[in-house]
Amino acid sequence: MNAPTKPPHSGPARADADASGADLHSPVIDWFDDHARDLPWRHPEAGAWGVMVSEFMLQQTPVSRVLPVYEQWLARWPRPADLAADAPGEAVRAWGRLGYPRRALRLHGAAVAITERHGGDVPSDHAQLLALPGIGEYTAAAVASFAYGQRHAVLDTNVRRVFARAVTGVQYPPNATTAAERRLARALLPDDEPTAARWAAASMELGALVCTAKNETCVRCPIAAQCAWRLAGKPEHDGPPRRGQTYAGTDRQVRGKLLAVLREAHAPVQQSALDRVWHEPVQRARALDGLVADGLVEPLPGGLYRLPL
Numbered sequence: 001m002n003a004p005t006k007p008p009h010s011g012p013a014r015a016d017a018d019a020s021g022a023d024l025h026s027p028v029i030d031w032f033d034d035h036a037r038d039l040p041w042r043h044p045e046a047g048a049w050g051v052m053v054s055e056f057m058l059q060q061t062p063v064s065r066v067l068p069v070y071e072q073w074l075a076r077w078p079r080p081a082d083l084a085a086d087a088p089g090e091a092v093r094a095w096g097r098l099g100y101p102r103r104a105l106r107l108h109g110a111a112v113a114i115t116e117r118h119g120g121d122v123p124s125d126h127a128q129l130l131a132l133p134g135i136g137e138y139t140a141a142a143v144a145s146f147a148y149g150q151r152h153a154v155l156d157t158n159v160r161r162v163f164a165r166a167v168t169g170v171q172y173p174p175n176a177t178t179a180a181e182r183r184l185a186r187a188l189l190p191d192d193e194p195t196a197a198r199w200a201a202a203s204m205e206l207g208a209l210v211c212t213a214k215n216e217t218c219v220r221c222p223i224a225a226q227c228a229w230r231l232a233g234k235p236e237h238d239g240p241p242r243r244g245q246t247y248a249g250t251d252r253q254v255r256g257k258l259l260a261v262l263r264e265a266h267a268p269v270q271q272s273a274l275d276r277v278w279h280e281p282v283q284r285a286r287a288l289d290g291l292v293a294d295g296l297v298e299p300l301p302g303g304l305y306r307l308p309l
């Protein structure tokens, strides 16, 4: 184990530690073996499609809210072709209250492309995954790593926070992922594929369960002895203000209320039914226009609206 020799408060403290992160791999992976949550998308029978669905849902939504929707989704659409054969509006309806419903449309679009281009099987090749509509760098890497055991840097908010603290020695990562973080994540990847895939899942779980955004529990952390931020005395965040997650009163809340009406109706609804969900007409119209522009809602003649067919 390479104990950092820098004194506290001397800034990033792992410069003298093993830059490859080799001293972090075993403790984090061993901890994961003992503490990983038993989640359905981690079972082998989930397959690549189950992993892909979970990754779409888990972006910006906690596990507890994802679990029931995930189970229903996979029961209804066990393969990409099943979802592709249904209307995109059905995906939006089944998305329920997971939030950020454009993800439902993107997942539907990916299912269509998988069916058309790949015979209905989620591709294992990273470039082919990345070429699917609605799949970005993160999801492609997550599916390739978690479903196919490949070696990719999988950088979600949890992993970024763990690396920021344990390696860089700061409390929080930047608001948006930087090239330096990507370089660091690649440098920290174990060399062999199975270990790299395990490391990706393990470091993510550590951020979700132990190295949380607030009230991190360092006493339960397997890398507390090496953690640069802890060893530096946990200096307070001095970067730009962190983005808040306000919801009440935002257009996002209004969009959620409008969509809830359309999800529950199984026939087109009148504008007046939508008008009842929010008191402020300008914001309400803006939210509805946004939903139409995003393809989540279809306007019909006669002031009617429905989910897209």
Ligand code: SF4
Binding pocket: 162, 165, 166, 210, 211, 212, 216, 217, 218, 221, 222, 223, 224, 225, 227, 228, 229, 230
């Ligand atoms: S010691 Fe604390 S701050 Fe450092 S990685 Fe572990 S939980 Fe996070």
